[in-house]
Amino acid sequence: MKKMKLLALAAAAVFAGSLAAAPQVGQPAPAFTVKDSAGQVHSLQDFAGKNVVLEWTNHDCPFVVKHYQGNMQQLQKDLTAQDVVWLSVISSAPGKQGHVNQAKSDELTSSRGAAPTAVIFDEDGVMGKAYDARTTPHMYVIDKNGVLQYMGGIDSIPSAKVEDIQTATPYFANAAKAVLAGQAPDPAVSRPYGCSIKY
Amino acid sequence: MFRIFISMLLCCCISTAVWAHSSGWHESKHIRAELVSEYQQVMPGQKLLLALHFIPDEHWHTYWQNPGDSGLPTSISWQLPEGVSTGPIQWPTPQAFSIPPLMNYGFAGPTILLTELTIPLDYTDSSLPIKAKVDWLVCEEICIPADAELQLELTVGSAAVLFDSATALVARGKSSQPLPLAVRGSFDTAGGSFSAAVSGLPDVDFQQFFVAATELVDHAAPQQLVFSEGEWLLRQNLNTYFTRAADSFELVLVSGNGQGYSLLLEAVAESSPAAAAESTSLWLVLLMAAAGGLILNLMPCVFPVLSLKALSIAANSGQRAEQRRDALWYTLGVVLSFVSLALLLLALRAAGSAVGWGFQLQSPWLVALLAYLLFALGLSLSGVVQFGLGLMSAGSELTQSKGTKGSFFTGVLAVVVASPCTAPFMGGALGYAVTQPPLLALLVFVALGLGMALPFLLLAYLPALARALPKPGAWMDTLKQLLAFPLYLSAVWLVWVFGRQAGIDAVAVLLCGMVAIAAACWLYGSWQFSRAGWSRPLLAALLLLLSVGVLRLVPDSATPAAAAADAHWQAWSPGKLAQLRQSGKPVLVNMTADWCITCLVNERVALNTESSKAALALYDVTYLKGDWTRRDADITAYLHQYQRDGVPLYVLYWPGQTPEVLPQILTPDTLRQTLERLSNQ
Structure with a gap:
């Protein structure tokens, strides 16, 4: 009994320390300053006045492969055509699955016909952890005022099968549409699914 | 040669046997899977277990039903002959896999997922083909999704035969489950x-x-x-x-x-035990109200009227259209009377709550009064006392009146006239309605009215029914007396609710009050027969007052006896808080409720600990606790003051400083640290 109490106290102390600020829909999106594949530096405030999409990715993850059969590229094209900034973020640590250099990154973009505004290298995982990004893919929509409007899965069916894309509810696409129309997405938070991010 | 033949034969037997009740291993990247049946021969009406057996490579794992931060639970889609069904996957106890900053829940090493299969009694085929489409995600740090189609074919016979090789596997599967x-x-x-x-x-x-x-x-x-x-x-x-x-x-x-x-x-349901009744579905409540209304017709004061009406309808088959119109007007009259009763009640309720007299069942006072009411009404049905005799004699002539428009008032008066018998039921409905939202209360009364008018409506449209009506007689009185018992039981339930709220001592007080009620009813009832002298009704009235009066002995807001004994806190009230703050003392306010688990955990982990008690004593802090279990209005106002709609709320008042709202989740150090900081400012 006494031991339990002590244990609880210790646990609670750790617990208190771990109360880091988590990203919250409706609140300003966590700030970031990161380099893209060409070495150019981007900060969230640079995009003030524009809607921003963040996509966590790992080209070897089967769930990413599922959506790169065409779905993701289409979303990138549709949204960037509407003046949305699309950042594909790679948080894989060096030596881990999904980590790429500039040449590989450029090759992936062209071979897959991807159309992001930029591919972000987040080797140290600082940006990923600030957004509490967990999976690849993992999607975020930030509005023109820098407020986080959507975070979560790309759609409603957690699977690695391409055929499920058709029947799934496209949570992310719906959310992006809503934000472009100046509305609040519903749902604004959904369960992210996919491979874990290789921090 | 012979030996080769024998061994070939054996091989054949074994391989067909394996095909039948084990799918054999399906090899996939970093994991292999097989499906095995607990029985090799099954029979109709049987239940058996199917084991999906995974052996992942070392350090690789599959996922639990909640996979954690990433991953996917294994899923099985069964293709079975018609009538054959399966239950959900029976998951083993999961393990936690930490991949900082993430956490996954799943299974490493050999994993057995059991599923129960049910064969219907009328299964006639001689074989049972089973197809399982299994989807899984196997991960180390990287993940590989895969699927497999695993098949079994079991023979169906008159007896079930266990598959010996599967017994150990199934047993291991079971023992790995929580x-x-x-x-x-x-x-x-x-x-x-x-x-x-x-x-x-x-x-x-x-x-x-x-x-x-x-x-x-x-x-x-x-x-x-x-x-x-x-x-x-x-x-x-x-x-x-x-x-x-x-x-x-x-x-x-x-x-x-x-x-x-x-x-x-x-x-947790945010309510006291008393509110459990609110979950009864609306339709059931309305149906019961209508049934209650229907029963009213069988009461000694209503049924003779109904019989007469029935006879007259049967006799005058020529005036069917007129009779139907009469019946509709009558129904309207009955329903409107009930609705006006409900409106009156709702108006009273609104007036009551405006002066702070809450009608919630959460209030022990109201529960006690309802218990009295139901008990008294039960006594009335038992024949101890008659309520509303005067009304009956006054209105009986009016029910005889004829004419179309007159039917409407006949309906109205039927409600009034019948009151000596209907009062007990009306009381029950009233008791229920005062605790409900206005619309529901109105609906209950409409249903009650429709139920009461139903026989007249039916008789007008289906005259043949008149023959089916029982004849008035002594049975009606027996029925009335019988119906007293459900009312007594309702009273018992209310006493129990009251006891939960106020404790066993208060129940004793309430029961004494009920004895006083019984005595009052008895005195008044005997006076109703003789109408001699004023002593008995006077004494009855005194007893009635006494029964209500004793309730004052019950503490207004009951506190659990156990907590009070070694409490290091005092009950919160706006006055007490103001007084303490004026005298310049530090105060900790804790707003809590019995149904708030968060509050409970906070108290046990952070407030009732020795270190917190010591800190409170060191800084001479008075600890006030408010109990919102029964939605105290003062506490609601206090919560609003701090922009809260619910509990928990912790506020620390340090003299000369703005009140400090503590986090909703307290750690053992929160209080001590906050006090240290405030005292050093």
């Missing part, structure tokens, strides 16, 4: 954390818990498991992607030696 417990725990998600309380658990030192609900807890956050006062209290931060919790889900608790225990966790 032990199911019949207890139910409760949880809430207030203040950004998941909190749960479970009592009645075996005497085991639990070390870890797993919630089956996805995106509920922050899987990687530390877990708190505390045993306190016979209850296990659990807490973990909420998931960033948490939106809404299910009403109930499975919880697996794991002991130090790795044994799992599973139980169901339910969301």
Whole structure:
């Protein structure tokens, strides 16, 4: 009994320390300053006045492969055509699955016909952890005022099968549409699914 | 040659046998899978287990029903002959896989997922083909999704034959599952954390818990498991992607030696036990009200009227259209009378709550008065006393009146006239209605009215029914007396509710009050017969006053007796807080409720600890506790003052400083540290 109490106290102390600020829909999106594949530096405030999409990715993850059969590229094209900034973020640590250099990154973009505004290298995982990004893919929509409007899965069916894309509810696409129309997405938070991010 | 033939034959036998009740190994990247049947021959009406057996490579794992921060649970889609069905996957006790900053729940090493298969009694085929389409995700650090189609073909015979090679596998599968417990725990998600309380658990030192609900807890956050006062209290931060919790889900608790225990966790209902009745479905309530209305017709004061009406309808078959119109007007009259009664009641209720007289069943006062009312009405049905005799004689002539428009008032008067018999039922409906929202209360009364008018409507449209009506007689009085007993039982239920709220001493007071009520009814009832002298009604009235008066002995807001004994806190009131603040004393206010698990965990983990008690004593802090279990209006106002709609709320007042609102989730150090900081400012 006494031991339990002590244990609880210790646990609670750790617990208190771990109360880091988590990203919250409706609140300003966590700030970031990161380099893209060409070495150019981007900060969230640079995009003030524009809607921003963040996509966590790992080209070897089967769930990413599922959506790169065409779905993701289409979303990138549709949204960037509407003046949305699309950042594909790679948080894989060096030596881990999904980590790429500039040449590989450029090759992936062209071979897959991807159309992001930029591919972000987040080797140290600082940006990923600030957004509490967990999976690849993992999607975020930030509005023109820098407020986080959507975070979560790309759609409603957690699977690695391409055929499920058709029947799934496209949570992310719906959310992006809503934000472009100046509305609040519903749902604004959904369960992210996919491979874990290789921090 | 012969030996070769024999061995070939044996090979054939074995391979067909393997094909029949084991799928054989399906090799996939980093994992292999097989499906095995517990029985090699099955019979109609049987239940058996099918084992999906995974052997992943070392360090690779598959996922539990809640996979944690990433991953996917294994799923099986069964293709079975018609009528054959399967249950859900019976999950083994999961393990936690930490991949900082993430956490996954799943299974490493050989894993056996059992599923129960049910064969219908009328299954006629001689074989049972089973196809399982299995989808899984196997991960080390990287993940590989895969699927397989595993097939079995079992023979169906008149007897079941176990598949010996599967027995050990099935047994291992069962033993890897958590032990199911019949207890139910409760949880809430207030203040950004998941909190749960479970009592009645075996005497085991639990070390870890797993919630089956996805995106509920922050899987990687530390877990708190505390045993306190016979209850296990659990807490973990909420998931960033948490939106809404299910009403109930499975919880697996794991002991130090790795044994799992599973139980169901339910969301706490934010209400006192008394409010349980509110969950009764609307339709059932309305149906019961209509049935109650119908029964009113069988009462001695109504039924003779009904019989006369029935006879007249049967006799005058020529005036059918007129009779139908009469019946409709009559119905309208009855329903409107009931509705006006309800409106009167609602108006009274509104007036009552405007002066702060709450009609919630949460108030022990109201519960006590309702118990009195139902008891008295029961006594009336038992014949101890008659209520409303005067009205009956006044109105009886009017029911004889004829004419179309007159039917409407006949309906109205039927309600009034019948009141001596109907009052007990009306009382029950009134008692129910005062505790309900206005619309529901109105609907109940409409249903009551429709029920009462139903026989007349039916007789007008189906005259043949008149023959089916029983004749008036002594049975009516017996029925009336019989119906007293449900009312007594209702009174018992209310006494129980009252006891839960106010304690056993208060129940004794209430029961004394009920004895006084019984005496009053008896005195008044005997006076009704003789109408001699004023002493008896006077004494009855005094007894009635006494019965209400004794309720004053009941403390207004009951506090659990156990807590009061060694309490280091005092009951909160606006006056007390103001007085303490004026005298320049530091004060800690804790707003809590019995149904708030978060509050409970905070108190046990952070407020009732020796260190917190010592800190309170050191800084001479007065600890005031407000109980919002019954939605006290003063506390609601206080919560609003701090922009809160609910509990918990902790406010620390330090003389000369603005009040400090503590976080909704307290740690053992919160109070001490806050006090240290405030005292040094």
